[in-house]
Amino acid sequence: MAFEVRVQTADFDVSSELALLRQHSLQTGAVVNFVGTVRDVNHGQAVASMELEHYPGMTEKAISDIVSQAKQRWQLLAATVIHRVGLLQPGEQIVLVAVSSKHRGEAFQACEFIMDFLKTQAPFWKKEQTEQGAQWVDARESDGEAAKRWQ
């Protein structure tokens, strides 16, 4: 299986990433992707911008481990995970998770699994600029619950 994990400041182009993913195998019958973007309001507060910090080295390792777990659970042909860091504006793309498989069921599940575990295990931290000043985003309990579904 071909899988790629990237952490970068630059934006990404979803269609070219999906085209690359499809090229890995002519057995591909399904490509599922998720794109996370910056909201302009969080918990009722206007968000002017968002700064994303990560732990270089561990972040890539943690995501690769999650993708490996997905590979053990489902018959995947390829996977791409791209996560941006640095300063982002509302509307901008933060994360891409894309997986391919022969049939859609496995691709849908693997994509959601990777995203759920990325949110709870990959070392990234968000800091929002709001009218009340800068604040670190708290981890959500619902994200922990989402990851537990897969156990």
Next chain:
Amino acid sequence: MVKVLFFASYREALGLPEVAVTMPHNMSLAEFKQWLITENGDSWQAVLNAPNSVQAVNQTVADDDQPVVDGDEVAFFPPVTGG
């Protein structure tokens, strides 16, 4: 020497992203934290004993029993919020 890293709000609270320390002897991660607090004072206590604090040794999440040895990289950070 052990490299100690802090991220996000912990980095800001202590005002430093990383520090290199020389341990007097090998320790468990729990002992290592206590030793850092004794050496550095209350601001470190607030960070290292924060209720939801996550700790990693050599870039893998670790619990308090994990041994810390010379050459290790130890990191402390708040719960993650990526995605």
